[in-house]
Amino acid sequence: MAADGPVIDIDHVYKLYTTRAPGGAGTLLALRDITLDVADGEFVTLVGPSGCGKSTLLHMVAGLHPATAGAIRYKGREVTQVNTGIGYITQGDNLLPWRTLQGNVELAMEFKGLPPAERRERAREYIHLVGLDGFEEFYPHELSGGMRKRAGIIRTLAWDPPAILMDEPFGPLDAQTRTILQDELLKLWARTQRTTLFVTHDLVESIALSDRIV
Numbered sequence: 339m340a341a342d343g344p345v346i347d348i349d350h351v352y353k354l355y356t357t358r359a360p361g362g363a364g365t366l367l368a369l370r371d372i373t374l375d376v377a378d379g380e381f382v383t384l385v386g387p388s389g390c391g392k393s394t395l396l397h398m399v400a401g402l403h404p405a406t407a408g409a410i411r412y413k414g415r416e417v418t419q420v421n422t423g424i425g426y427i428t429q430g431d432n433l434l435p436w437r438t439l440q441g442n443v444e445l446a447m448e449f450k451g452l453p454p455a456e457r458r459e460r461a462r463e464y465i466h467l468v469g470l471d472g473f474e475e476f477y478p479h480e481l482s483g484g485m486r487k488r489a490g491i492i493r494t495l496a497w498d499p500p501a502i503l504m505d506e507p508f509g510p511l512d513a514q515t516r517t518i519l520q521d522e523l524l525k526l527w528a529r530t531q532r533t534t535l536f537v538t539h540d541l542v543e544s545i546a547l548s549d550r551i552v
């Protein structure tokens with residue numbers, strides 16, 4: 339990476355989806371000419387109405403979808419495949435159904451090669467942080483929607499990625515849990531200053547959390 343270059347560099351990006359429109363294949367322009375930089379250690383919030391392309395943009399930064407035109411660079415390198423250097427808390431929960439809560443939270447740490455004892459300990463710490471003690475051995479279908487959401491959040495935070503994408507992570511949670519998690523996220527961020535791109539519908543949340551709102 340160039341010394342002062344942005345960590346996430348979205349450069350005149352377009353996304354055209356091919357869709358099943360009535361009467362045959364159609365296309366849908368989800369993003370048009372989007373340019374946005376996120377600097378090292380910056381916390382940027384994306385705010386916009388439903389369907390405006392926020393998740394699409396995060397998917398592309400994570401390398402799950404290619405851009406139709408333009409380029410996305412992460413630490414100066416064009417993203418052309420799944421970007422494993424980045425943590426992504428997706429809008430939907432995608433816990434592995436065959437793994438317990440504990441097993442799911444340890445997943446990314448496993449990929450990173452952390453020793454089992456450290457994984458277990460860190461997973462426990464984060465499970466406690468979000469009030470899920472006692473549910474370690476529960477499978478995702480035995481957890482509530484909000485509990486699964488919390489598990490998805492800590493699965494990524496526990497791995498402590500150098501940059502992190504979050505897609506409305508607190509949307510479906512109750513007001514109290516939401517406030518606790520926002521608070522924890524701010525504390526964590528103050529400590530680690532991870533480059534963050536955060537999507538929300540909530541203007542108050544975006545003002546409370548971020549350096550910059552787009």
Ligand SMILES: Nc1ncnc2c1ncn2[C@@H]1O[C@H](COP(=O)(O)OP(=O)(O)OP(=O)(O)O)[C@@H](O)[C@H]1O
Nearest residue numbers: 355356357366368387388389390391392393394395
């Ligand atoms: N895989 C896909 N194939 C075709 N069209 C898609 C696909 N994913 C998203 N779209 C379309 O792209 C547009 C943007 O969707 P996206 O999910 O990025 O919106 P969003 O801003 O995240 O909305 P929300 O706030 O509701 O989550 C929508 O019109 C959607 O129908």
Ligand SMILES: [Mg+2]
Nearest residue numbers: 392393429505
């Ligand atoms: Mg979305």
